[in-house]
Amino acid sequence: MQITEHFSFKELTRSETARRLGLQNVPSAAEMANIQYTAEQLEKIRAYVGRGIVVTSCFRSERVNKAVGGSPTSAHRFGLAADCDAIGLTSLAFAKEIIKMRDEGKIKFDQLILEFPERGDGAWVHIGFRRNSPMRNQIMTATKKNGKTVYLPGLHV
Numbered sequence: 720m721q722i723t724e725h726f727s728f729k730e731l732t733r734s735e736t737a738r739r740l741g742l743q744n745v746p747s748a749a750e751m752a753n754i755q756y757t758a759e760q761l762e763k764i765r766a767y768v769g770r771g772i773v774v775t776s777c778f779r780s781e782r783v784n785k786a787v788g789g790s791p792t793s794a795h796r797f798g799l800a801a802d803c804d805a806i807g808l809t810s811l812a813f814a815k816e817i818i819k820m821r822d823e824g825k826i827k828f829d830q831l832i833l834e835f836p837e838r839g840d841g842a843w844v845h846i847g848f849r850r851n852s853p854m855r856n857q858i859m860t861a862t863k864k865n866g867k868t869v870y871l872p873g874l875h876v
């Protein structure tokens with residue numbers, strides 16, 4: 720089932736952890752509406768960068784979110800975040816494109832996080848949205864310091 724032209728229900732509800740543990744990852748109707756919203760934002764980003772977007776994680780049910788150690792308030796929990804990359808761009812270059820879009824008034828986001836750029840090809844971009852409260856427009860970099868994840872303001876490599 721396609722949610723939008725280029726994003727399918729399967730891609731936006733897929734979870735390696737859910738598959739491995741045999742957990743269901745089924746959204747409610749309200750969560751489905753959020754997933755639809757996220758897919759629409761991803762379509763805008765895809766059109767802007769002129770490249771395919773690969774989503775590794777979007778929606779997480781409560782059980783799946785617990786299993787991956789996600790925060791209970793994570794935007795993934797509600798279908799309002801995507802971990803993604805653009806084909807042929809580094810995660811840093813992709814994050815910069817999304818910020819350019821924002822600066823041109825073409826997208827709004829709650830949080831844009833460059834996740835673990837020290838991992839090279841193992842990095843990714845998290846983009847999160849809000850629908851019932853104002854978007855915070857935060858840009859951060861997640862990195863490991865002494866085994867703990869820390870969030871630095873802005874983009875860092």
Ligand SMILES: [Zn+2]
Nearest residue numbers: 800801802845
């Ligand atoms: Zn994420």
